[in-house]
Amino acid sequence: MQKKKLIIFPFNGNGIEAFDCINFDEYDFIGFIDDDPTKKSMEYDIFPKVILDKYPELFVLAVPGSSLSYMERAQVIHSLNIPNLRYINLIHPSASVGKNVKMGFNCLVMAGAVITSNAVLNNHIIILPNSVIHHDVIINNYTLIGSNVVVAGGTTIGNNCYIGSGTNIMNSITIGDFSLIGLGSNVLKSIPENSKVAGNPARSLAFANN
Template sequence: MRNKLLIIGASGHGKVVADIALRMHKWQCIAFLDDNQNVKSPLGLEVIGRTSETNKYFQDYDIIVGIGNNATREKIQERLEIEGATIPTLIHPSAIIGEQVELAQGTVVMAGVVINCCTKIGKGCIINTSSSIDHDNRIDDYVHISPGAHLAGTVTVGKGTWLGIGSVVSNNVNITYGCKVGAGSVVVKDINETGTYLGVPARRA
């Protein structure tokens, strides 16, 4: 790990990523790349370039993608991996992480999160504020679990899926890739077809 951190994206999600990085006290310098020239100094941190300029910083910086959109985050992180960037995992100090939990590179765990034992979380995921993931879950790459979402035990969530704020997934449920589960929705049975799911219980929209 390097002593400098570069965050790609200086908007809302990127600022939360920066806040976590500041609280981790692992990097002496934290900065942003962003294409919006109107963004000046979020959280008092400098925007030092555009998102296309990452390869200039590989030698000196760890680099993480601070963009909320799953597909965009995947595209950028996959490019960074190919180009040889060092991509860390960020965990807010208030998060509770159980034994034998695996967190892959580029994943961000936010304030108040609980991840219980024997859960495996892929790369580039967002585990957002005060969400909980119980035992033996399998969360694939580039999933976004929104604030206040709760997953019971032995849940599988496919690549690129987004679980909306306050959504709930019952135990032993599998959700396929690329799904969107609406805010407050409750998933009580397997979702095998990609799509948008809403309601209590959640049904395909």
Template structure:
């Protein structure tokens, strides 16, 4: 397959064609406007009704299993929502690709300190800030206006929705989802595959696979999430 949006950089495929994937496509365009880096080939999505169409002008080429038809094109998996925030982890495990096949995408307006690091497959959207010695794992989603302060650690497959603020030394374990505008006190731990509601204020550690919400955040229920084997 050779379809392309006409870029001149390294071939890139976005897995997914929903909201996060569309935002990532716009991120790619923003990067290319500064310095051509990516040739965005299109989206791969497992909804057959989308195949052959376009979203925001970018073609939806085929299902995710077609990734091997595109040679050495780089990949970024852009799926997940509060209803199914483990989908990114499941897709990455199913694809079974080596880490160097995954692109790391950072919006030109994001501020990433020289002492911070970002893992393969992670996406950092507009005006996010990583202040000092922040560590993002692989396949992390950082939405617009997120602020991560000194020594924060965000595990693989975690999602930080728009406007999340972490004080210093917070650890977000793999697969956790923090809703829009959530605030987390310094040195707290957000357990793996837990879900923090939008606007919540977290003052205590949150155990794995639980849903917390409110001000201050309190336990709501056990999380129902199909993450399969932990990564």
């Protein structure tokens, strides 16, 4: 079977870690996309976005975003201007994904992650290493889950959220859209949209600064 030609966007930390998730029996890795001329690499080829127009056969994994830019993920990804059929999912071989898990497109699941029964990952999701997503969890579009995060069963995480590494989220609660949870937090109750919380138990950062 002919290998699919794969390119990763952008050349950032998520992208470099995604490289380790590639199954080279399935994909022929071409390089990275990044329009920032200051980004250089001795190991990888870096191309401008126009390569996607020149070579429509290229498949794409788009993994922009951090705790500082998570709210712009949708805008940045859509700047590629490609159809959804060109996006792929990458799952590290050491990750465990349950048989009944539903996954959309452009999802990255890194090493050691565990996703269990009936969980739903929608589109443009990143799960960093060693995180555990329990049964019946729903993670909505453009959300990033840090490393060593535990999301207990029945919880819903909204669109464009950032869940900091080492966080524990209680079962059957809701994290509203565009919310950020700081590193190492314990989230024990639902959080409204556009929230920024941290701590044990997690509380509003705006409240904590008053």
